[in-house]
Amino acid sequence: MASAPEKYDLVVVGGGKAGKSLAMLRAKMGDKVFMVERDKIGGTCINVACIPTKTLVSSARRLVEVRTAASYGVDLPGADLASARVDLQALRARKESVVGGMVEAHKKMFAAPGLDFVLGTAKFVGPKTVEATLADGSVRVVEGEKVLINTGTTPAIPPIEGLGDVAYWTSEDALRLTEIPDRLVILGGGVIGVEMASMMAAFGANVTLIEGGEHILAREDADVAEEMAANLAAQGVTVRTGERAMRVSSDGEGVVVHTTAGEVAGTRLLVALGRTPVTKGLGLEAAGVELTERGFVKVDSRLETTAPGVYAAGDVAGTPQFTHASWNDFRVLRDLFAGKEASTEGRLIPWAVFATPELGRVGMSESEARAAGRDIRVAKVAAAAVPRAKTHGHVEGFYKVVVDAETEEILGAAIVAESASEVIAAVQTAMLGGLPWPKLRDAVIAHPTMAEGLNIVLDSLG
Numbered sequence: 001m002a003s004a005p006e007k008y009d010l011v012v013v014g015g016g017k018a019g020k021s022l023a024m025l026r027a028k029m030g031d032k033v034f035m036v037e038r039d040k041i042g043g044t045c046i047n048v049a050c051i052p053t054k055t056l057v058s059s060a061r062r063l064v065e066v067r068t069a070a071s072y073g074v075d076l077p078g079a080d081l082a083s084a085r086v087d088l089q090a091l092r093a094r095k096e097s098v099v100g101g102m103v104e105a106h107k108k109m110f111a112a113p114g115l116d117f118v119l120g121t122a123k124f125v126g127p128k129t130v131e132a133t134l135a136d137g138s139v140r141v142v143e144g145e146k147v148l149i150n151t152g153t154t155p156a157i158p159p160i161e162g163l164g165d166v167a168y169w170t171s172e173d174a175l176r177l178t179e180i181p182d183r184l185v186i187l188g189g190g191v192i193g194v195e196m197a198s199m200m201a202a203f204g205a206n207v208t209l210i211e212g213g214e215h216i217l218a219r220e221d222a223d224v225a226e227e228m229a230a231n232l233a234a235q236g237v238t239v240r241t242g243e244r245a246m247r248v249s250s251d252g253e254g255v256v257v258h259t260t261a262g263e264v265a266g267t268r269l270l271v272a273l274g275r276t277p278v279t280k281g282l283g284l285e286a287a288g289v290e291l292t293e294r295g296f297v298k299v300d301s302r303l304e305t306t307a308p309g310v311y312a313a314g315d316v317a318g319t320p321q322f323t324h325a326s327w328n329d330f331r332v333l334r335d336l337f338a339g340k341e342a343s344t345e346g347r348l349i350p351w352a353v354f355a356t357p358e359l360g361r362v363g364m365s366e367s368e369a370r371a372a373g374r375d376i377r378v379a380k381v382a383a384a385a386v387p388r389a390k391t392h393g394h395v396e397g398f399y400k401v402v403v404d405a406e407t408e409e410i411l412g413a414a415i416v417a418e419s420a421s422e423v424i425a426a427v428q429t430a431m432l433g434g435l436p437w438p439k440l441r442d443a444v445i446a447h448p449t450m451a452e453g454l455n456i457v458l459d460s461l462g
């Protein structure tokens with residue numbers, strides 16, 4: 001007879017942002033916690049997503065700064081700065097050292113008393129009961145008073161004819177940095193595709209970005225997406241929109257993408273067509289955990305699944321696919337487990353696209369506000385109107401804020417500019433505080449900063 005499951009207060013399946021945060025906190029609070037992680041100590045973000053990409057984006061920006069140094073009055077006698085290029089090995093080493101440092105730090109944190117962290121693959125074998133197959137082949141069966149599913153997402157590979165017969169990259173392969181491709185074709189103009197295009201173009205790849213929809217960054221207003229596309233084009237990226245990939249073939253040297261509008265050949269193909277929730281093989285049926293129509297784990301606004309005592313958080317639970325959103329899921333669970341009221345309803349989740357320049361977004365877009373029947377006013381000024389942008393020498397982009405014409409509520413903002421990912425937090429804070437837009441217009445913001453652009457854009461409303 002199989003031995004009885006080991007009992008824990010909390011079992012965490014997948015050590016992503018929400019899972020590892022909850023595991024560490026509950027262990028510190030005295031709970032007996034078991035966490036099983038398949039292969040990425042610290043989760044997707046630090047290993048193969050946010051952290052490596054943004055580390056590389058920093059290198060890409062540094063490279064552009066060096067190349068353009070002469071226009072800033074910087075000279076290095078004897079050096080041809082304009083033709084500076086990356087040292088692939090050093091680039092990879094820097095990325096690996098940033099990621100490796102974070103992984104090491106997590107290993108130390110996971111060694112805390114009360115937290116039983118194991119590397120292995122988990123699946124449910126019964127209600128609140130999980131079987132973990134460890135790297136050495138041994139198996140542990142654990143039962144949690146509470147269980148959290150935090151298995152994340154993996155790159156989606158849609159059924160495009162011929163894709164299975166050619167070598168292609170996902171974002172994870174691109175981040176391994178085995179080469180800077182001569183001609184890189186990217187399928188998908190979402191956040192990942194756009195960030196990769198901007199970065200790889202700076203590194204010297206000749207990039208073509210193919211997007212099936214009318215414009216890149218499908219969620220954004222057309223003017224925002226067009227500005228981002230124009231900036232990519234200025235960096236040498238060929239952006240093809242309204243064009244679907246129908247078939248992929250090999251031409252000996254690389255790949256050819258056959259689209260609804262023609263053909264694009266490249267030495268490498270990067271598939272960036274969304275992410276799939278990791279639920280396959282998890283034995284969710286055995287746990288009584290149901291999925292939504294789109295394949296995410298079904299949760300209520302307290303992140304509880306259809307099985308009482310079993311929770312899900314982060315990407316796999318259909319939370320907007322950002323690390324900070326998963327971290328907020330953790331905060332909801334932290335409070336609920338502490339007996340407080342908490343829910344995911346009505347939270348304001350910002351996001352950023354780390355292309356050059358960046359896009360910072362929060363709240364409703366103009367089109368969403370109009371679709372919701374709001375009576376709105378839209379403030380918009382060019383980033384070139386912001387003194388700090390001139391000093392930076394980066395005047396591309398614009399600031400756009402959507403407000404309610406009657407109540408003066410700030411409904412949302414889109415900022416395309418240098419440091420937009422930082423400036424957007426000021427708009428978010430104003431929204432959280434219920435600040436009417438004239439208060440933000442009249443706030444004394446330090447000069448010259450990119451945040452000062454908020455005074456300037458709202459001034460345009462009178």
Ligand SMILES: Cc1cc2nc3c(=O)[nH]c(=O)nc-3n(C[C@H](O)[C@H](O)[C@H](O)COP(=O)(O)OP(=O)(O)OC[C@H]3O[C@@H](n4cnc5c(N)ncnc54)[C@H](O)[C@@H]3O)c2cc1C
Binds near residue numbers: 036
């Ligand atoms: C290229 C790229 C760039 C990104 N950049 C950003 C960014 O700049 N900012 C941002 O906010 N978001 C970014 N994201 C999104 C962000 O990475 C995710 O939203 C976030 O990591 C989701 O975290 P999570 O808590 O859902 O779980 P994850 O961090 O995805 O963790 C899930 C874990 O579960 C493990 N697992 C899966 N199945 C099992 C199993 N059966 N047994 C045991 N373990 C299992 C996995 O190995 C994984 O470690 C990016 C994503 C990508 C792909």
